[in-house]
Amino acid sequence: MGIGIPREIKDGENRVALTPTGAQALEDAGHDVYVQRNAGAGSGFTDEQYVAAGADIVDDPSVLFSKCDLVVKVKEPLGPELGYLRPGLTLFTYLHLAAAREAAEALLRHQTTGIAYETVRLPDGSLPLLQPMSEVAGRLSAQIGARYLERHFGGMGTLLGGVPGVPPAKAVVIGAGTVGTNAAIIALGMGAHVTIIDKSAPRLRYLTEVLRGSFETVVASSSSIAEAVRDADLVIGAVLIAGASAPRVVTRRMVASMKPGAVIVDVAVDQGGCIETTRPTSHHDPVYEVDGVIHYCVTNMPGAVPRTSTMALTNATLPYVIAIAHHGPLEAMRLDPALASGLNTHQGRLTNAAVAEALRLPCITVDEALGRTQGD
Numbered sequence: 017m018g019i020g021i022p023r024e025i026k027d028g029e030n031r032v033a034l035t036p037t038g039a040q041a042l043e044d045a046g047h048d049v050y051v052q053r054n055a056g057a058g059s060g061f062t063d064e065q066y067v068a069a070g071a072d073i074v075d076d077p078s079v080l081f082s083k084c085d086l087v088v089k090v091k092e093p094l095g096p097e098l099g100y101l102r103p104g105l106t107l108f109t110y111l112h113l114a115a116a117r118e119a120a121e122a123l124l125r126h127q128t129t130g131i132a133y134e135t136v137r138l139p140d141g142s143l144p145l146l147q148p149m150s151e152v153a154g155r156l157s158a159q160i161g162a163r164y165l166e167r168h169f170g171g172m173g174t175l176l177g178g179v180p181g182v183p184p185a186k187a188v189v190i191g192a193g194t195v196g197t198n199a200a201i202i203a204l205g206m207g208a209h210v211t212i213i214d215k216s217a218p219r220l221r222y223l224t225e226v227l228r229g230s231f232e233t234v235v236a237s238s239s240s241i242a243e244a245v246r247d248a249d250l251v252i253g254a255v256l257i258a259g260a261s262a263p264r265v266v267t268r269r270m271v272a273s274m275k276p277g278a279v280i281v282d283v284a285v286d287q288g289g290c291i292e293t294t295r296p297t298s299h300h301d302p303v304y305e306v307d308g309v310i311h312y313c314v315t316n317m318p319g320a321v322p323r324t325s326t327m328a329l330t331n332a333t334l335p336y337v338i339a340i341a342h343h344g345p346l347e348a349m350r351l352d353p354a355l356a357s358g359l360n361t362h363q364g365r366l367t368n369a370a371v372a373e374a375l376r377l378p379c380i381t382v383d384e385a386l387g388r389t390q391g392d
Contacts, residue, residue: 017341018048020084022077023055026091028299028314030058030322031329033088033109034337036065038330043070047341050074050084059326081105086345088337090329091316092119101126103363106345108337110134110149111360114261114374115288123361124377129345133333134286135368136358144354145336147194148328150283152318154198154254157281160317161187161250162206164279164303164310171310172277174249177207184208184230188244190265190290191254192219192233195283199252204229211244241265246273253282255290261374266291268306276308285313288374349386356382 019042021034032055034042039049049071053063063073074080081087081100089109093101101107101122111132113120123130133145143150158176165185167173178184187203189196192214200223203210210231214220220233234240245251245266251274255262262284271280271293284290285297293306297313299320304311318325336355339348349356360368362385365378372379 017086017344018050018084019337019341020074020080020087021049021051021055021071022080022087022089022097023052024058024090025094025097026316026319029091029316029319031090031316031319031326032056032059032061032322033090033326033329033333035059035327035330036061036069036071038334038337039066039071040069041334042338042341045338045342048072050080052077052080056326059322061326086337086340088333090319092116093122094119098122101128103127105129106131106340108133108333108340110286112286113360113368113371115286117375120361120366120371120375120377124364124366127364128361129359129363130361131340131345131349131355131358132360132368133358135360136336136354138354143194145329145332145358148332149318149325150194150256151198152321152325152328153283154195154252155202156317156320157195157199157252157254157283158187158202158206158208158250160312161203161252161279161281164281164312165249165277167277169310170277170303170305171279172249172275174277176203176250185249186211186247187250187252188213188248189252189254190214190236190241191256191284192216192223193254193256195256196252196254197223199254199283200227200231203250203252204231208250211248213241213244236265242267242270242273245270248274249278251278251280251291253280253284253290253294255284256287257370262287262290264290264292266293268292271309272307274307274309277310278308279310279312281312283317285315289313346386349382356386359385 162176165171187208215236
């Protein structure tokens with residue numbers, strides 16, 4: 017199968033969907049890999065490395081999309097890429113369609129098979145292709161929050177970890193999944209006092225057993241969130257419902273109650289954000305203020321550390337890419353229910369209920385899309 021790796025065009029996005037090592041694994045398996053010129057440059061991978069791995073370099077992305085039956089990306093298709101979509105093409109990437117109506121409508125209009133990394137789900141409920149980028153984004157969120165608390169970045173001038181005789185900053189992490197846990201690990205490592213809020217008491221109990229440092233756990237409710245946010249120097253939004261729009265758990269009134277110069281980092285912005293005052297930003301223009309509170313809401317946070325992110329992403333996605341290339345997308349999904357759960361669009365129909373609900377569009381089941389009957 018021909019597999020295309022285009023250069024990402026999203027603002028500030030320096031990741032690439034596949035390392036040269038990944039390209040060689042596909043070539044060794046008998047497939048043809050086409051990489052757009054300079055696609056890996058932002059992650060420190062040269063065209064020469066891809067050529068040495070057996071890949072072909074393509075200048076024109078429209079040629080790459082037309083030549084390949086499988087295109088593997090990092091982010092949802094944007095701008096001119098929407099015009100490259102076509103029937104018979106499988107697009108494997110982070111889609112986040114609940115917050116990307118234009119991309120969803122283009123995939124449907126062009127009858128492209130769209131498989132979303134973020135909705136591939138293992139039997140235990142874990143999200144293996146979302147996890148590595150959630151780990152990166154969670155760890156980055158604490159670093160970024162610490163930076164924007166600095167006065168010359170617009171913050172109140174508070175050191176996250178404090179110093180002897182001066183208390184540390186108060187960091188509130190809303191959501192105790194992969195993002196929230198990694199955010200808490202870094203914030204605690206930097207010496208902050210951390211409040212972790214989640215609706216799952218068992219998850220909070222687990223974190224009290226494994227984390228070390230100055231922290232407390234709180235069961236989520238409107239009142240508990242409002243109280244924690246009011247006293248916070250840094251709020252990290254880490255609420256996720258796979259494939260669906262993130263619930264708005266922090267209201268505008270809560271934001272208005274915060275200290276001037278406090279910082280919000282909403283990692284859930286890819287799914288619309290879990291804070292009412294969130295709006296998407298970019299790496300080139302990352303922050304804005306609402307009621308004196310700095311908001312950092314970049315939709316592709318891991319793009320800030322592209323080499324680490326690209327290697328982690330390839331580690332997770334490569335087995336699925338090989339399966340799709342070897343069996344074809346439909347048979348690969350029939351053989352692997354986890355991969356099938358990633359199917360979002362097929363032959364002009366939505367196949368993910370959470371996305372359909374967010375966009376208010378009709379939906380069929382994955383089984384219907386794959387032609388499976390009950391008992392298969």
